[in-house]
Amino acid sequence: MSSDFLPFTRPSIDEATIAAVGDVLRSGWITSGPKVQAFEAALSTYCGGRPVRAFNSGTATLEVALRLAGVGAGDTVITTPLTWVATANVILEVGATPILIDVDPLTRNIDLDRIEAAITASTKAIIPVDLAGLPVDRDRLYALADRCGLRVIEDAAQSLGASWNGRPIGGAFGQGRGFVSFSFHANKNLTTSEGGALVLPEDIDPALCERLRLQGVKRFPDGGMDVDVLGGKFNLTDIAAAIGLGQLPNLAAFTARRRELARRYFAALDPKLGLDLPMADFENSNWHMFQPLLPRGTDRGRFIVAMKDKGIGVGVHYPALHLFSLYRALGFGEGDFPQAEDIGRRTITLPLFPAMQDGDIDRVCSALAATLSELA
Numbered sequence: 001m002s003s004d005f006l007p008f009t010r011p012s013i014d015e016a017t018i019a020a021v022g023d024v025l026r027s028g029w030i031t032s033g034p035k036v037q038a039f040e041a042a043l044s045t046y047c048g049g050r051p052v053r054a055f056n057s058g059t060a061t062l063e064v065a066l067r068l069a070g071v072g073a074g075d076t077v078i079t080t081p082l083t084w085v086a087t088a089n090v091i092l093e094v095g096a097t098p099i100l101i102d103v104d105p106l107t108r109n110i111d112l113d114r115i116e117a118a119i120t121a122s123t124k125a126i127i128p129v130d131l132a133g134l135p136v137d138r139d140r141l142y143a144l145a146d147r148c149g150l151r152v153i154e155d156a157a158q159s160l161g162a163s164w165n166g167r168p169i170g171g172a173f174g175q176g177r178g179f180v181s182f183s184f185h186a187n188k189n190l191t192t193s194e195g196g197a198l199v200l201p202e203d204i205d206p207a208l209c210e211r212l213r214l215q216g217v218k219r220f221p222d223g224g225m226d227v228d229v230l231g232g233k234f235n236l237t238d239i240a241a242a243i244g245l246g247q248l249p250n251l252a253a254f255t256a257r258r259r260e261l262a263r264r265y266f267a268a269l270d271p272k273l274g275l276d277l278p279m280a281d282f283e284n285s286n287w288h289m290f291q292p293l294l295p296r297g298t299d300r301g302r303f304i305v306a307m308k309d310k311g312i313g314v315g316v317h318y319p320a321l322h323l324f325s326l327y328r329a330l331g332f333g334e335g336d337f338p339q340a341e342d343i344g345r346r347t348i349t350l351p352l353f354p355a356m357q358d359g360d361i362d363r364v365c366s367a368l369a370a371t372l373s374e375l376a
């Protein structure tokens with residue numbers, strides 16, 4: 001491994017943010033407190049004034065959104081097989097059944113044309129995922145959901161900073177009955193190390209969301225309390241919120257830099273390499289990841305090892321989730337979703353993060369070309 005190893009991602013955390021974390025640590029109050037409230041207010045402003053509540057993970061926001069939407073045993077929820085497994089796990093967690101729909105090979109997101117045929121009387125919600133930061137078509141999505149009476153829980157873990165037709169992801173689309181879930185995991189475009197946020201629709205009570213976030217506890221001014229629902233332990237700390245508050249003012253610059261770097265990949269990658277490139281969208285996508293598909297027949301494991309030997313980190317996001325043992329045991333199997341399976345087997349995540357230099361892209365592209373010719 002070369003000494004100047006280039007990872008596939010790395011967070012950009014400035015000195016002012018590191019100092020702000022130090023201030024929280026010295027303050028005497030390090031769990032949920034004023035920094036979480038300030039972070040929620042800043043996120044709400046970003047999301048056009050919609051109510052936002054902070055969580056300790058994106059996964060927790062998805063689970064709580066399902067509970068707030070009234071999804072439980074006997075219900076089905078529609079989502080994509082090509083996502084981080086958390087998206088489908090939360091459906092199982094609340095006792096419901098995931099209905100998977102194959103992806104559109106162009107966008108690699110859920111194929112909107114196939115959703116309506118999969119809706120039954122038990123279908124309560126749809127969880128679309130903006131894979132790699134490329135948004136699902138919000139106009140078509142909400143037209144369908146509003147017409148069919150389905151709740152939308154946008155899994156926008158990867159798409160903070162992205163937009164749809166000039167409006168930021170996180171804002172209200174359709175009739176405004178959608179939830180939006182963000183993740184602030186270390187690898188996401190904005191991080192709190194671990195964390196998440198849930199944007200609430202108008203007809204959902206933020207106080208109930210807060211109770212589901214923390215043990216169902218309702219507190220009274222006289223110090224008394226009651227517990228009227230079963231809540232989890234999903235609150236964000238002020239330490240994490242201080243990181244988020246330091247990141248948010250940089251989000252637009254992060255997104256702009258990611259778009260520049262993605263453009264550079266398109267310019268630098270030789271079409272003769274036989275890669276299938278992602279959709280070239282520089283308006284909507286936040287370029288959370290740059291993911292070419294390897295030529296069919298390339299041994300991805302050997303490719304990744306050979307790139308690592310050249311000092312380049314390559315990730316895999318993600319194998320189609322229905323082929324994991326847990327999902328096979330539920331009855332899913334090979335051949336169920338051919339597009340997701342093909343992409344899941346061939347996808348690679350190349351380095352892309354705001355602090356990368358232009359020259360790093362050229363370095364990745366020459367290592368990639370050399371590796372493909374070695375493996376051919």
Ligand SMILES: *Cc1c(COP(=O)(O)O)cnc(C)c1O
Pocket residue numbers: 056057058059060083084086087129155157158183184185194195196
């Ligand atoms: C990261 C991610 C999640 C889960 O977020 P965590 O903060 O890690 O719990 C869910 N869905 C997608 C698509 C993700 O990328």
